[in-house]
Amino acid sequence: MLSNTITKKIGMFAAAACFSPALFAAGGHNNHAALFVGVTNSSHADDATIGGEYERRLPFKHGMFGVGAFGEVIFGDHKAYLAGAGLIIHPWKDLRANISLGMERTEGHSDSLTRVGIAYDFHYQKMSISPTYNYDTVNGHNTNVIGLAIGMGF
Numbered sequence: 001m002l003s004n005t006i007t008k009k010i011g012m013f014a015a016a017a018c019f020s021p022a023l024f025a026a027g028g029h030n031n032h033a034a035l036f037v038g039v040t041n042s043s044h045a046d047d048a049t050i051g052g053e054y055e056r057r058l059p060f061k062h063g064m065f066g067v068g069a070f071g072e073v074i075f076g077d078h079k080a081y082l083a084g085a086g087l088i089i090h091p092w093k094d095l096r097a098n099i100s101l102g103m104e105r106t107e108g109h110s111d112s113l114t115r116v117g118i119a120y121d122f123h124y125q126k127m128s129i130s131p132t133y134n135y136d137t138v139n140g141h142n143t144n145v146i147g148l149a150i151g152m153g154f
Contacts, residue, residue, distance in 0.1 A: 029057075029126065029153030029154055030056060030057045030059070030063070031054070031055070031056055031057070031153065031154050032054070032055045032057075032128070032151055032152070032153045032154075033052070033053070033054045033055075033151055033152060033154070034052065034053050034054075034128065034130065034149040034150055034151025034152070035050070035051075035052055035149065035150050035151070036049070036050065036051040036052060036053060036070075036072065036132065036147055036148070036149045037049070037050055037147050037148055037150075038050075038132065038145055038146050038147015038148065039145070039146055039147060040074045040076075040136075040143050040144070040145045041143060041144040041145075041146070042076075042141065042142075042143045043141070045076055045077070047074050047075055047076035048074075048075045049072055049073070049074050049075070049145060049147065050072065050073055050075075051070060051071050051072030051073060051082070052070065052071055052072075053068060053069070053070040053071075053149060053151075054068055054069050054070075055067070055068040055088050056068070063090065064089065064090050064091070065087065065088070065089055065090075066087075066088040066089075066090070067085070067086070067087060067088065068085065068086060068087075068088045068098065068100070069083075069084065069085040070082070070083070070084055070085075070100065070102070070115075071083045072145075078106055078107050079106070080104055080105070080106040081104070081105045081106070082102060082103070082104050082105075082113060082136075083102050083103055084100040084101055084102020084103065084113055084115060085100060085101070085102065086098055086099050086100025086101060086102075086115065087099055087100075094120055094121040094122065094123065095118070095119075095120055096118070096119045096120070096121060096130070097116075097117065097118050098115070098116070098117045098118075098119075098134075099114075099115070099116050099117075100113075100114070100115040100116075100117075101113065101114060101115075102115065104138045111138050111139040112138070112139075113136055113137070113138045114136070114137045114138075115134050115135070115136050115137075116134070116135050117132065117133060117134035117135065117145075118132075118133055119131065119132040119133070119149065123153075126152050126153045126154065127150075127151070127152055128149075128150070128151045128152070128153065129148060129149070129150050129151075130148065130149040130150075130151070131147075131148060132145075132146070132147055132148065132149050133145070133146055134146075
C-alpha cells in the first residue's frame with residue numbers, strides 16, 4: 001500500500017502536469033484505444049484489474065486536450081465494475097494526465113467515482129505501451145490503480 005505522503009505527492013505532480021505549458025503535437029492520430037492490465041490497491045487488498053480506455057484528441061491547441069472514457073473490472077472478494085469519462089491533457093511530450101467522473105457498481109449498488117491519473121505513452125508506430133497510475137475515490141474510500149495500458153492510435 002502506498003503511504004498517504006506518496007499518494008499526495010503523486011496527486012500534486014499530476015495536478016501540476018495538468019496546468020504546465022505544453023508543446024505537444026497530436027502525433028498523426030486523433031483516436032487511441034487501449035487494454036489495461038493492473039492492480040487496484042485498497043486499504044485491505046491488492047486486486048487484479050483489467051479494462052479498456054479510449055481517447056479522442058480535440059482539434060485545437062495542437063492536440064493537447066482530449067476527452068476519454070474507461071471501463072474496468074476489479075477482481076476482489078466481490079467483482080467491481082467501473083465506468084467513467086473525463087478530460088485528458090497532454091502537457092509535455094507523451095505525458096498524459098486525466099481527471100474523470102464515473103460510477104462503480106458492486107453487489108447490486110452503485111457509487112460515484114472520481115479519478116485522477118497520470119501515464120506516459122511509449123510509442124512504436126501506431127502502437128503504445130503506457131505505465132499508468134490512477135487515484136480513485138469512491139464513497140470516501142481511496143484506491144491506487146497501477147498497471148500497463150497497451151494500445152493503438154487510429
